[in-house]
Structures are given as C-alpha cells and as structure tokens.
Amino acid sequence: MAMLFLLLLFSSSLISGFTYGAKHEKEYCAMYDICGARSDGKVLNCPFPTSSVKPDDYFSAKIQSLCPAISGNVCCTETQFDTLRAQVQQAIPLLVGCPACLRNFLNLFCELSCSPNQSLFINVTSISEVIGNLTVDGIAYYVTDDFGERLYDSCKDVKFGTMNTRAIDFVGGGANNFKEWFAFIGQKAPPGFPGSPYEIDFKSTIPDSSKMVPMNVSAYSCGDTSLGCSCGDCPLAPACSSSEPPSPPKKESCLIRIGPLKVKCLDFSVAILYIILVFAFLGWASLNRTRERRAAASKEPLLSSMDEVEADSTEIQKDGKVPRLINRFQLDGVQGHMSSFYRNYGKWVARNPTLILCSSVAVVLVLCIGLICFKVETRPEKLWVGPGSKAAEEKHFFDSHLAPFYRIEQLILATLPDSKNDKRNSIVTDENIQLLFEIQKKVDGIRANYSGSVVSLTDICLKPLGDDCATQSLLQYFKMDPENYDDYGGVEHAEYCFQHYTTADTCMSAFKAPLDPSTALGGFSGNNYSEASAFVVTYPVNNAIDEAGNGKAVAWEKAFIRLVKEELLPMVQSSNLTLSYSSESSIEEELKRESTADIITIAVSYVVMFAYVSVTLGDASRLSTFFLSSKVLLGLSGVVLVMLSVLGSVGFFSAVGVKSTLIIMEVIPFLVLAVGVDNMCILVHAVKRQSIELAIEERISNALHEVGPSITLASLSEILAFAVGSFIPMPACRVFSMFAALAVLLDFLLQVTAFVALIAFDCRRAEDNRIDCFPCIKVPSSPGGSNEGINQRRPGLLARYMKEVHAPILGLWAVKIVVIAIFVAFALASVALCPRIESGLEQQVVLPRDSYLQGYFNNISEYLRIGPPLYFVVKDYNYSLESRHTNQLCSISQCDSNSLLNEVSRASLVPESSYIAKPAASWLDDFLVWLSPEAFGCCRKFMNGTYCPPDDQPPCCSPDEFSCGFGGVCKDCTTCFRHSAFGFG
Known part of the structure; x- marks a missing residue:
C-alpha cells in the first residue's frame, strides 16, 4: 500500500x-x-x-x-x-x-x-x-x-x-x-x-x-x-497561531551564588540552620557545664544506682519484710499501670506455663491452617497498580471493549564493543543477516504442547492483513524468505529499504505493510540506520483478557525461552554477538522462581539466628556447668515462635483471600526475626538479672515488671507503623504492611505468653540440674551445692563493654557535643536530600540478580529507539449530525482547531516535555477521509435521497435514469453508501 x-x-x-x-x-x-x-x-x-x-x-x-x-x-x-x-x-x-x-x-x-x-x-x-x-x-x-x-x-x-x-x-x-x-x-x-x-x-x-x-x-x-x-x-x-506548542516546563530552583559556587536555597538554609543549632547547643552546654560539674559529686551513676536497686531488692526479698520490689523511681501514668499489670501477669504465667504455652501455640497453629489457600501474586500490574486506581480502571475498560494489547516476545542481538575505542560496530552485515535467518528458522520450528494440541507461532501471532505474522524484523525487507536475500541484493537492499520502506514495493513486509526500520534496529543515532549495532526482533502475539485464553501463548512462550537458552544463545555467542530475550510471561515466571529461590536463604538465616540466640542467651561461667546453663533449646523454641508468627500472619490473610507477594516472602521473615530476637534477649537477660535466690515466679514477675512496658510500647509502635502502611493504594506495599503488622503482633503475643512460659520451663530445668536439649537427663548435684557455677554469673562481654567503655565515653562533655552535632548534621542532610528523591521503580529491582531479564532490560534502555504505545479512549461519543463531538475529536480539515487530536499533535511537537513522539493515529480521521467527498469515485446524493452529479466524475446518475445531463456543482451533497456494507442489515 x-x-x-x-x-x-x-x-x-x-x-x-x-x-x-x-x-x-x-x-x-x-x-x-x-x-x-x-x-x-x-x-x-x-x-x-x-x-x-x-x-x-x-x-x-x-x-x-x-x-x-x-x-x-x-x-x-x-x-x-x-x-x-x-x-x-x-x-x-x-x-x-x-x-x-x-x-x-x-x-x-x-x-x-x-x-x-x-x-x-x-x-x-x-x-x-x-x-x-x-x-x-x-x-x-x-x-x-x-x-x-x-x-x-x-x-x-x-x-x-x-x-x-x-x-x-x-x-x-x-x-x-x-x-x-x-x-x-x-x-x-x-x-x-x-x-x-x-x-x-x-x-x-x-x-x-x-x-x-x-x-x-x-x-x-x-x-x-x-x-x-x-x-x-x-x-x-x-x-x-494562538495555540502555540507549550514550552518545556522550566524547573525553577532558587540558587545562591557563593563565589564561583551555586548553592540551592534549601541547602543553604539547612546549612545556616545547622550552624545556628550547633552554636546554640554549644552556648547552652557552656552555661550548664559548671552546674553539671557541681552536681556531679552529689549524683551517683545510673548503673551504680540500678545495682543498688537490685541489691536492695534482694535483701528485702530475702528478709521477706516487703512483698514487692521497692523502686526508687516512681512510675506514673500508663507505664505504672503496665508495670503493675505485668508483675501480676508474670506470676500467673510462671505458675501456669503449660496452659499458656499450649493455648497460645494452638491459636497460631489454627491461623496456619489458612496456608492451604496460599497463593502468590506475580503479575506485575497487580503488584504495583491498585484495582481502584484510574490507570487500572482505564486499562480494564480498554481491554474489555477493544481487546488487550498484544503479547510481546522479543530478541535483541547486538555487537560487542570494540576493545580499542569501546565503539560498537554495525550489525547490518551479510553474516549477521544470514544468522538472523537461521534464528528465525528455529523460532518458526518451535512446537509447543498445550492440552494435547501442537502450537506454533503461526497459531498465535498477530496477522493483520492475511496469513503472515506481523513480525517486526529486518528480514521483512526480504519477505522473511532467505531465498530472496541474494535476489534482492543483500545488505544493499536492506539499506535501500531503510530510506524507502514506505514506497518501494520490494521493501514491503510479508504481512503487506511498511516496516519502520526504527522498530527492527537499535543502537543508532538519528536516522543513521546503517550504523545500527543491534537487531530487534519482535513477535506480536494475540492477547486475551482471561488467563485461559492465553494458554496456547504461554505454552509457546515457555518453549521459546527454552529454545533461546539451549540453542540460540550458543549460536549467537559463537558469532561474537550478544543476545537478550524476553516473552510476555517472562516477568511473571521469574517472580515465581524468586519466590521459591529464597527458601534456602530464609532457612539459613533462621539457623544462624538460632545459633546466635542460643549463644547469647546462655551462661558459660564454667565449662562443667555449660550443659546446664546453655539456652540452646530455649533459643530454638524462640526462633520457632518467630517462624510461627510469620506463618500465622500469612495463613490468616491467605484464608481471607489476600494473595502474598514477593516482598513478603523476602522481607517479613527477616524483619520479624530481628524484632523477635531483640525482645527474646531482653526478656531472658531481664530474668537473669534477678537474684537466683528468688522464686522462679518472682524472678519472671520482676523481669516483666521491668521490661514488659518497653517491649509492649516498642511492639505497638511497630504494629501501628505497619498498619498505617496498609492505607497505601499500591497493592504490593499495602499487602506487605498488612502481613507485617499482623506478624509483629503475633510475634509480640507469643513472646509475652509462650516464650515467657518457655523461660519458666528453662529455669526449672536448670535448677533441677537437667541437661539443655535433653531435659530427661538429670545431672547429679556437685558436692559444693546444686547451684554452684550456675549462681556465679558474670556480666557478658557486651555488657562489660557498655558499662566500662561505651557509657563512660558518652559521658564526656566533648563526646556529647560531637555526637549531637553529627546526629543533627545527618538529620538536616536528609531533609536537604529529600527533594532529590526520584519516584519510580525499576523493573530490574524486583527480579532475581541472575535473571536473564536483567540484561534484557539493560539492552532495552541502550538500544531501543521506539517507546511504548499510548492510547486515548473517548467514551460516550455521539456521532449524530446534531452533535459536535466529531468536530471536537477529529484533526482533518474543518475540525475544531482545539480538538482532541489536534491537541495531541501539538503535544507531539514538544516530546521532551509531553513524552509524545508522534501525532495520534485515529480511526475517526481515517473514516472521515474514506467518506470524504474529495475522494474520487465516491457516489453522492442529496439530503432528500436523490442522486446529484459529483464534480469529479460527471455525469453521476441514479441507476434507473436513462439520460443524464451536466448539472451544476452540488453544494449540499453527502457521501452515500449502503448500510449493508457495515453490517447494519
């Protein structure tokens, strides 16, 4: 054409x-x-x-x-x-x-x-x-x-x-x-x-x-x-003329010149604010330094104070004169009530550990039953676009009324950069085109099995004008037939077609339409197609709304990817070329692969954390008592509780129909593990700080009284933070926040119930001289006493470092100034850098690092010269003569100057700001041109239905007229056609 x-x-x-x-x-x-x-x-x-x-x-x-x-x-x-x-x-x-x-x-x-x-x-x-x-x-x-x-x-x-x-x-x-x-x-x-x-x-x-x-x-x-x-x-x-193309938006930014430097106003303001804050803090510190020195002699250190508190508590409990710990710091408000609650709650749990452990674990196991409904969402559009978003609604309308956009299968062959100047050579050579023919032959030979039927490319490809696939490939200039290569002139014919693809008959594609070389070549500048360093081969495949309708296409795509990996890659690499590839289902398949590939990583991390917890929770004062004082079983139980909290969260949401996502599988297990291990260490060390002479119930009660409020408030803040994230419209972030909030909640509940009960069991095991991990085995008491070695606890290495090194250094006046100055600097720098954050999510980020799509997306950015399609869909179009909708939409002569299509054309004049490269292709314009009286050969009639003579083919008469004369030019004629030609009957 x-x-x-x-x-x-x-x-x-x-x-x-x-x-x-x-x-x-x-x-x-x-x-x-x-x-x-x-x-x-x-x-x-x-x-x-x-x-x-x-x-x-x-x-x-x-x-x-x-x-x-x-x-x-x-x-x-x-x-x-x-x-x-x-x-x-x-x-x-x-x-x-x-x-x-x-x-x-x-x-x-x-x-x-x-x-x-x-x-x-x-x-x-x-x-x-x-x-x-x-x-x-x-x-x-x-x-x-x-x-x-x-x-x-x-x-x-x-x-x-x-x-x-x-x-x-x-x-x-x-x-x-x-x-x-x-x-x-x-x-x-x-x-x-x-x-x-x-x-x-x-x-x-x-x-x-x-x-x-x-x-x-x-x-x-x-x-x-x-x-x-x-x-x-x-x-x-x-x-x-009154509607000139809009100029690119100017990013006006406030700048301040300081000598040869130009500094943004925000950065300058933040720097000034930082200087003011630092000097204000120095002034305040200088005024109060003398007062601090005078008061230092009369104040006892915090650690010493806490030691005395514990000593006083021990003596009081030993004497039995006071039934509770006397704290010289009065706790008021919420924290006081929480401390009182945890004191009583701790005693109750320590007295009923079996009931608490069984009931709490049973609740979580019931939630885990929902895992039978577990599903992972891997479709990218379902992960990043909410169902209620405008983009999703418009895509659904487009797909349901006009059919989804084609499925795209693509190959990108590129030359290697020159070792001397890092410049890539042209790929348009005889050898490379012959290689492309060989690749195409193998692709045409793909046979996939779908429900017992054989599927080939010709069964699923787009065929716009006949029986030939609309493959976007340089080979179309040879009608996809290798026998035409020499007959047409080889490379010279291809280069001729680069400039005459719209006019030369021999350059017409096999599917009878012109092929823009920009769609088949890559890595060139301007219109220098002969310098292209990449072949881009695209196979458009028919798409369906429902997944069942795409079954054949998905089966062929899997065979296509398998062919590329097993045969095409070695073939291309032997010719010193690179090959990247993708299919429509590639992203989804790679996301599925990664969702299962991380299982080993998660398992290893949990084993490592188990080992860490087991070592840090235990006491190693003496080698002879190691098997009694170690906490391996307690650590293992704690890690299992963390795992159960994650599984319970996933199970609950799976039961209510919420699909999991890749980020949940990768992040939440580690997130909850970090939070859970932290709280476990706090609880165990709080119990270990209690006097061994106190009853187990009292030790656990005092420990929960001491750390229960802080654990509760910290967990509550984390839960609320994730819960707020559930209001984000992006599905991946919303689902992650929901899963994380419930997982942290379950983890906290298990820690203050099941884990506290496990601590009570472990304390009884140690006091009864039973071996860790094998509590059925009891070790005889030593002559020096049953608890000798266990009672002699020394602070751990980390505790000694904090008490003897870290805290004294932070107490120095100069160190305080430096620490505050650095913290404020980082905080203000973060504020200054916030406007520089760019929105968006690269597709490579969500894919495995070893995925073949990583190279494909890199090559897309480097080689492709064609952008994605953009559609404008107008609803409720009224095409009657009384309506002006047609004039407000079309872009041919007599249409409104500010019509939709004319505005799109104007936007294409400034692609750097509008991102629209070309004017819109409109069926309405094509239809109006086809109906236009300017088109020779069209018949015409008066508004009353009688024929009138058109000026381009006189005389034009009704078929039942026997004679015709030459009339004047008809001023009120319209193009006529039979309704039956359009399926109207």
Missing part, C-alpha cells in the same frame, strides 16, 4: 510531446498521447510536439473536476487524464486532511500532464524506442523555487494517521525540503518498482537562449482560509 502513493502519480502517462529543438510558446505541447509501455506495464508518452487540443464538454468537465485551474485547450488525451486521475486518487487519503496541500500537489501534476502551455516549462531531454515507437525517456520540468517552497511548506506537516507518521514520508521519501522532494519524485523507477517510468529533472533556472518560463501557478498556503487545514496538519495556520 505504501508504494502506491506519490510515486505512482508519475509512473504512467503524465507527460506528452517531444522534438529536439521544439518551440516553446503558449498553447503548445511538449509531448502528447501515449506511444508505448514498459515491460512492467507503465505507459510512456509520445515525444511529439503539437498544438494544444480543445476537449469536448464531457472531457472538459472531467478535467475541471481534478484540475480546476486548467480551462480551454489541453495537452493530454482522455486516456492520459484517466491514468493520471487513477494514480493521484491513491495519494488523496494521505493529503486530503489538508486541502491546500492536496490542491498544490494536484496542480503540480495537472500542469505537467495537461497544461495548454506545457512547452513553456517542459522540455523532453531524451527518448527511447519501444516496439518501433519513439517514447519519452526523460524530461526537464522547470518550476519556480517559490512554488516548490510553498508546495513543500503546505505539505511538510501533513500527517498520515493510519501509519502514524508524516505524509511526506510516503509521498516524498521523507524529504526535508522541496528540492529533496522533487529529486525523489523525478527518479526513474526500475522495472517493477514504483515511480516514474522516465526521469523527471526538476529545474528552476531557464537557459538564457530559451523562451521557456518556469511553471508558477498559484500555490496555496496551508493557512489559507478557503482551503483551511487542521492545526495538526498546519501548526502555523492563523487559526492555530
């Missing part, structure tokens, strides 16, 4: 007349009539000069319908004109959106073919003989630069919506000025190729000795009100 446009306009009988030394004057033809045809059927004009001929009324009316500027005598026969009209008709859909461009374009060829003054600006420069007849083989066409510039200016921005590109890319080979356009038009096409059957040399300078005059008919501006173009096709039209 692409090659049918402009080039066909010149391919036949657009020119007439020739004689060497022919006279050049008005009412005289340089060539006239048709004298032969080429081997490909393209007709050739006669090179015989003659006077212009007066047409009959019927022929004159036909000429006026296409070339209104030509009246009276003409220099073309009716056969020549019919050929001209048939060919230009194919270019009209590209240019009809801008009537000024279309009129200028038609005038160029009307003057060339039929102008009565043809000899003034046409000179036949060469002739050839065809079957004994002389025919035109080359002409010089003199056109003023002014007409050429005005023609190009009126057409340069006209878009062809069907292909979502400029019309000039089709009718002008992507010309950047009128001279390039004329050079493209004037090329003599080889046999079988679209284009002119003879050479047309466009010139603007007339020889001095000649009486010729350059063609200079009136050229209309695209902003002409009588032939008004849409703003999308003519951004500089007066009606559009």
